[in-house]
Amino acid sequence: xxxxxxxxxxxxxxxxxxxxxxxxxxxxxxxxxxxxxxxxxxxxxxxxxxxxxxxxxxxxxxxxxxxxxxxxxxxxxxxxxxxxxxxxxxxxxxxxxxxxxxxxxxxxxxxxxxxxxxxxxxxxx
Numbered sequence: 001x002x003x004x005x006x007x008x009x010x011x012x013x014x015x016x017x018x019x020x021x022x023x024x025x026x027x028x029x030x031x032x033x034x035x036x037x038x039x040x041x042x043x044x045x046x047x048x049x050x051x052x053x054x055x056x057x058x059x060x061x062x063x064x065x066x067x068x069x070x071x072x073x074x075x076x077x078x079x080x081x082x083x084x085x086x087x088x089x090x091x092x093x094x095x096x097x098x099x100x101x102x103x104x105x106x107x108x109x110x111x112x113x114x115x116x117x118x119x120x121x122x123x124x125x
Contacts (some may be wrong), residue, residue: 003091004107005116006067011091014107019068022095023055023086026120031057034086039064039075039097046072046099048106053096055086068106070099 001013009027013020028034036056046052046066053064075097079085086094101107111119 003113004067004110005113005119006065006110007119008063008065008067010065010067012067012107012110014101014104017101017104018073018098019070019101019107020095020098021052021064021066021068023062023064023090024116025090027055027062028087028090028094031055031062032059033057034083037076037079037083037086037096039079040066040072042072042075044072045102046070048103064096066099067110068099068101068103070102072097073100074098 001015004012005024009024011022011024034055034057038054040046040052047069048066050066051063052066055062055064076095
């Protein structure tokens with residue numbers, strides 16, 4: 001399964017027309033120990049670039065910016081009791097929400113792993 005990345009440090013994988021979204025390892029490291037995750041409501045429509053939720057750590061709060069548009073079909077309820085999963089497994093069990101894609105072509109505008117790695121390196125200077 002191919003993972004795509006946004007400049008705002010979200011990742012997305014797609015299976016059929018369902019996209020799974022979370023924050024990257026780079027983002028969780030920058031935030032530090034995550035203590036709270038607020039995901040969008042199931043059934044809500046979100047558009048690419050919208051704020052879809054919030055991740056709070058002991059250091060800061062950061063918006064989750066959705067990399068794709070669609071209807072929220074599932075949230076990772078496990079993060080309510082175990083938000084630290086985002087730190088230990090950001091691209092696995094730490095996923096945040098799933099959407100039914102409304103415009104699969106939006107994926108073409110996201111970065112692949114190599115481009116995202118270069119993006120992060122440019123930020124680290």
